[in-house]
Amino acid sequence: MPTSPLVGPEERDAARLWEAEPGRLAVDDKVSGSVGAGWVEPVGLAGGTALVRVSTAAVRSDEAVDATLRSVLAQTRAAGASLILIETDDEARVPTDDGVRVVPMLRVENSMGRRLDRLVTLHPGAVGVYSCGPTVYSFQHLGNMRPYVFADTLKRTAQWRGMTVHHVINITDVGHLVKDADQGDDKVEEASRAEGRTVEEITRGYTEAYWEDLRALNVTFPDHWPRATEYVPQMINFAQVLEDNAFAYRLPVGLYFDTSTQDDYGALAGLDFAGMLEGARVEPVEGKRNKTDFALWRTFTDGRERLLEWASPWGVGAPGWHLECSVMSMALLGDHFDVHTGGIDHRELHHVNEIAQSEAYLSDGRPWVRYWMHNEFLNFGGAKMAKSSGEILRLTDLVQLGVHPLAYRYLLLQSHYRSQLAFTERLALGAHVALKRLAARVRDALGPAAGSPGLTEPVTLTEALDEAAVLGSPALTQRLLALDAALVDDLHTERALALVSDWSRAPGSLPVAEWEVLIRAVNTLTGLDLGLLGSADFVPPLPPDLDVSWVEDRLAEREAARAAKDWSLADRMRDELAARKVRVEDTPDGTHWYVVDGA
Numbered sequence: 026m027p028t029s030p031l032v033g034p035e036e037r038d039a040a041r042l043w044e045a046e047p048g049r050l051a052v053d054d055k056v057s058g059s060v061g062a063g064w065v066e067p068v069g070l071a072g073g074t075a076l077v078r079v080s081t082a083a084v085r086s087d088e089a090v091d092a093t094l095r096s097v098l099a100q101t102r103a104a105g106a107s108l109i110l111i112e113t114d115d116e117a118r119v120p121t122d123d124g125v126r127v128v129p130m131l132r133v134e135n136s137m138g139r140r141l142d143r144l145v146t147l148h149p150g151a152v153g154v155y156s157c158g159p160t161v162y163s164f165q166h167l168g169n170m171r172p173y174v175f176a177d178t179l180k181r182t183a184q185w186r187g188m189t190v191h192h193v194i195n196i197t198d199v200g201h202l203v204k205d206a207d208q209g210d211d212k213v214e215e216a217s218r219a220e221g222r223t224v225e226e227i228t229r230g231y232t233e234a235y236w237e238d239l240r241a242l243n244v245t246f247p248d249h250w251p252r253a254t255e256y257v258p259q260m261i262n263f264a265q266v267l268e269d270n271a272f273a274y275r276l277p278v279g280l281y282f283d284t285s286t287q288d289d290y291g292a293l294a295g296l297d298f299a300g301m302l303e304g305a306r307v308e309p310v311e312g313k314r315n316k317t318d319f320a321l322w323r324t325f326t327d328g329r330e331r332l333l334e335w336a337s338p339w340g341v342g343a344p345g346w347h348l349e350c351s352v353m354s355m356a357l358l359g360d361h362f363d364v365h366t367g368g369i370d371h372r373e374l375h376h377v378n379e380i381a382q383s384e385a386y387l388s389d390g391r392p393w394v395r396y397w398m399h400n401e402f403l404n405f406g407g408a409k410m411a412k413s414s415g416e417i418l419r420l421t422d423l424v425q426l427g428v429h430p431l432a433y434r435y436l437l438l439q440s441h442y443r444s445q446l447a448f449t450e451r452l453a454l455g456a457h458v459a460l461k462r463l464a465a466r467v468r469d470a471l472g473p474a475a476g477s478p479g480l481t482e483p484v485t486l487t488e489a490l491d492e493a494a495v496l497g498s499p500a501l502t503q504r505l506l507a508l509d510a511a512l513v514d515d516l517h518t519e520r521a522l523a524l525v526s527d528w529s530r531a532p533g534s535l536p537v538a539e540w541e542v543l544i545r546a547v548n549t550l551t552g553l554d555l556g557l558l559g560s561a562d563f564v565p566p567l568p569p570d571l572d573v574s575w576v577e578d579r580l581a582e583r584e585a586a587r588a589a590k591d592w593s594l595a596d597r598m599r600d601e602l603a604a605r606k607v608r609v610e611d612t613p614d615g616t617h618w619y620v621v622d623g624a
């Protein structure tokens with residue numbers, strides 16, 4: 026975390042700035058007499074470019090706002106900054122000045138309240154993020170990967186804005202029941218029986234497969250991967266606190282959370298809950314006080330032998346699925362943290378219940394987590410689902426179709442995370458062709474710098490602008506700020522990619538050295554490895570007797586024949602390729618080819 030040269034207390038006519046904690050100054054409004062009405066947070070002050078976040082939304086007098094901004098600018102300049110970026114909710118009051126530039130606030134759509142909120146973190150310069158992880162009883166399908174690419178984009182954007190990110194993704198290896206129910210069979214245990222492998226083999230195997238997919242997608246790993254089975258004693262303690270404080274009650278089948286103890290139960294779902302969840306229950310539970318009450322602990326009463334069970338004050342059993350996320354997030358990020366992410370399916374039940382039990386447990390009158398972010402689904406309506414892996418379409422299935430894994434990342438980033446995405450194989454093939462072309466154009470623009478490993482080294486907004494200043498390039502500065510504006514506005518990756526695509530069509534618009542800085546910034550934010558990906562990366566695995574140039578020649582002939590409307594020649598080329606097991610698919614982005622059944 027950068028230490029702040031803005032130290033305070035700094036008295037101005039209408040405002041007083043003082044150090045509330047390292048890295049954050051509080052602002053007193055001396056006109057209205059309110060203490061700590063705003064704050065100032067310098068994020069990057071290492072180089073000539075400084076980013077200062079200012080919050081004056083609650084400062085009532087204009088004089089105090091002006092005094093605060095004047096003080097911030099004077100002090101930041103005195104600290105050596107030649108360009109000051111200001112992120113503030115009072116943009117209109119920032120003095121128009123050489124060397125001062127207003128940048129948009131980092132804002133995210135908060136499912137709590139369904140509104141675009143400025144991201145204000147609990148600790149200056151740092152953001153704690155918890156993402157609900159996979160239940161490792163089977164392979165993750167393509168749609169399951171979307172939440173992690175989305176959380177990764179949030180993380181990359183926060184880091185780009187100079188923040189340290191503490192990220193946790195859990196591994197659910199117990200407690201998630203078939204059909205998300207409270208009673209019934211554990212998904213992991215059922216898989217273990219069905220596959221004739223131990224629980225350990227099942228969860229390790231599917232966790233490794235999940236990690237492999239994340240690596241292929243350039244998803245940066247979180248700081249922690251907690252497994253539910255490692256936190257059972259903490260879960261029992263947590264549930265015990267809830268029972269001791271009358272938030273939970275015992276039934277023969279376990280310990281249940283009493284949702285009527287929470288006035289705002291269900292606020293996240295934003296719906297009237299009456300009766301809504303009943304349909305989700307596989308079997309109604311005798312003795313439940315409210316329909317929405319859920320199991321904190323499931324006591325096993327049927328005498329069946331189980332692979333996953335623990336002793337508890339409520340008898341031998343296993344923890345409820347919702348409980349684990351509350352316990353593991355608090356254990357690793359603190360009682361309160363900034364952002365909780367997940368798929369939109371979690372918004373109506375899992376996260377509602379996490380909030381209820383966590384706020385009951387803490388009982389400190391504060392919201393447990395301030396920002397709830399949810400990604401929309403990937404729809405498979407039009408997709409052929411049955412593949413080598415059985416019922417689901419996995420990343421490896423796309424790779425077998427000759428699609429580069431990062432083309433799938435590219436496809437996801439081409440839609441905003443809150444838009445539903447109707448997945449088709451054709452769309453994925455098209456994304457492959459489109460990324461291949463973009464990658465080629467970027468390599469052209471980079472010239473001799475293409476392939477340099479430094480292109481994937483992360484950079485922050487202020488570092489990139491420092492480099493633009495050294496290169497004396499207003500054009501580069503303007504592009505970096507445009508990229509920044511797309512991402513900090515609720516992660517509009519599709520806008521950023523449209524910009525990059527446009528820029529890449531004019532390779533001569535920047536000198537090579539400036540392209541290097543720009544592409545480093547693009548890679549920091551998108552994880553697409555542009556400049557490193559080369560044409561060879563887009564060639565599918567080939568049998569030893571098949572030559573790429575032979576394939577490319579036939580394809581070129583076919584293209585020419587089609588352009589000349591010589592359909593019989595075009596068909597003959599397609600047949601020649603098919604005879605060598607090369608399948609050709611025409612997509613809106615161009616022609617894609619791959620070898621049937623791989624090499």
Ligand SMILES: [Zn+2]
Pocket residue numbers: 156157158350375
């Ligand atoms: Zn969760």
